[in-house]
Amino acid sequence: MDADHETTDEQCGADAPAEGEQVMKTSKKAARIVRAMLMPVMAAAAVWFVAPTAQAGKVGGGDAGRCERLESESVTTCTGKGKNRVCVTEDTYCGGSGNDGSCSCDASCVAAGNCCTDYEPVCAGNFQCTPDSGQIVFLHQGGMCSTQWDYPESSDRLASVSGISNAVSVDVRGVQTDSTGTQVAAKTFARYADACCSGSNSCIVYNYSNGDNVVGFALDQLASVEQVCTGKGRNRVCEDVPGWNILEVRTAAGNGGGSELSNWGSLADLFACSLAPEISPSKIRNLYDHNNTQGVPIYHMGGFLDQVSGSDDITLDAAWWFLPWHNDGAVAYHSAGARNDSVEWCGDGNNLSWDWDYFGNWCTDENLCSSNYGTLFQGHAIAYCAMLMENSDHIDQKMEYILYMGQ
């Protein structure tokens, strides 16, 4: 999931978390009461906000047009006859309108100012990096309902690479909004990786929320490979080796395990794009082989909302109730923690103790690195284990990895 894009009332509040935290921490019990009171508000909101044009109170800015095109959306055009017959299947919407007609993929869109967000990478071949130049490219892949990482109206930013020679930070312009948004954005991400991460270039990839799946899907399903053969005769062995030189992937609040909010219409409707109902744990975990990272180490950071503080985002705060322990209001630990099963922390009934603030049994095993709960996908690891991310909601976490690494 993603929650960093397109201004909403809630996100304006999210831009000032320090003040919100101060208020809430002064009255823990009051916070819990407030959270309980939000329940009917949220439930009612789920009914109110079904109109596709109504975005207020939702996380996300609706579906966006795109130039990227899946094969099933394509039209094959054939010319000539017999041996001269040539068929072309368009794999983009370049040269015309975007997929939904809301934006343009024609070259004239630059002057007209109505280009689809992914026009530059998909149609113009502009990836903001210099291919095969020895560059170290920091790619940034946003999350669900997003079309980019860094929005002008938000406080988010790309990683600073000023201290690194011949390095560049790149905002991946992939449209991750409609029901096939993960696959669409993965296809665009693969274009970036082909251009920016091959040859003498190397990459580091930041991703956030459902960007976890965009990058994971691309690595498993779309990664460029080159065939290398050794030996002769019967002993000749050929292997496909990755064509992308990705040093590591840095995932914040990853949705690689899926979000239980996606299972129920009224919950998925809180996120304002058509991808929201498509990221359930069953679907996401079966979408691709999460272990197949092409040998790229995938690192994760994740957080949770604790028993008293809650979130300053009304949607995430309410959604917290419907997710397994622990969670950040959008994804649970099994997802942010890259577990190969959808295990719930303390779901086995252990490590529970009475908590007066919560006024119930609270799960006291709060470590994302706890070995009590499942095993990591192969190739995945946790970057940071301690409680840095306590009381950190899904929105807060987008920048945490960049801030943690300092670049």
Add this chain to the structure above:
Amino acid sequence: MEHPDDLARRAAQEDMAAAEASEDGVEIVEAEEESASAGYDDHPSVRQYRAVTRYPTSTRRLTRESSDLLNPNKRHERKQPVPDAQGNEDRAWEVLYTADRYFVRGEEPITVSLAVWHEGEPVIPTGVAMVAAPSGASGSGDQVALTVERVDSELRAALVPNEHWPEHVGELEVTTTFTAPGLSEQTGRLSFLFTANDRIPARFTGQFSDDTRNGDLAIDVGVTVETAGTYRIEANLFDRNDQPVAWAQAETNLSPGTSDVSLVFYGLAFHDARAVAPFTLRQLRGYRLRRGDSPHREDMPSYDSEYETSARYSLGDFRSEQYQSPHKQRMLERYRDAIERGVVLTEPEFVGDGRRP
């Protein structure tokens, strides 16, 4: 003190020497991780890269903890609180809405179940309607209303998708609406990936053979292909003591007709697992890739039987060195280069398999 460049070069030379020796067929007992205990080669991110690339990407170690690989058709719904306008604080209303599989191939049936609890006690939901349809179906003509039966305290419905959508390949949804006394109407959605019988691109023939190949175990799997394309075939391997040993996948272009596909299980995995022959191939499955499309695959029917290899293998038949390749060599150089140029690489705190990060 050794200069980091020298350490990097030494590590690279060791990797290259290992690669060359391997090509000569010389068995090497891997010692590179012990050979450099400080500097670049001991950087946690480099150690993690070496661990991640211990085997080729097409094969990896399988353990009892490899839940996703051992249960390749598992669903992940759980008992979950649901929202209610009357308030559902403290998770008083909980629902489990799930099914018995995610991938549905050919004429396989699916069973959908719905169970509801209030304050921990089972509640029989009312006004239940379950409707199945291909994802994105526009008309009611594509929808099928399921017959719901009560079994103990839960509701169940069965469906054979192939009877209704014999040409379909792609997502299928079963949407359920229900209420209960004191609970507002809820709508849940289950998705499946369905490949209709007529769209099955290939089938396993049940023919197998096995042999060692360059220090690995190769099991050739027979397939009959209907639709040409790029296929992924994968399976799990267990040893005589029923311990998981390794997973392997083959990605290959296949033409219509009968072919053999080789699943190559990397030799080092047998040493790591202390595996004892004979080995048993299970959970054989495969699909035709639709790269860059949605749906991104057309499934083959899974092979429900198993295949036992010859018992003649011993650990000495299998290579015991880590995987080496020009790409891995190049990447190790890239890590050194990145560190020297000022990149701060992640030092993981938890790698999940008992290793020192």
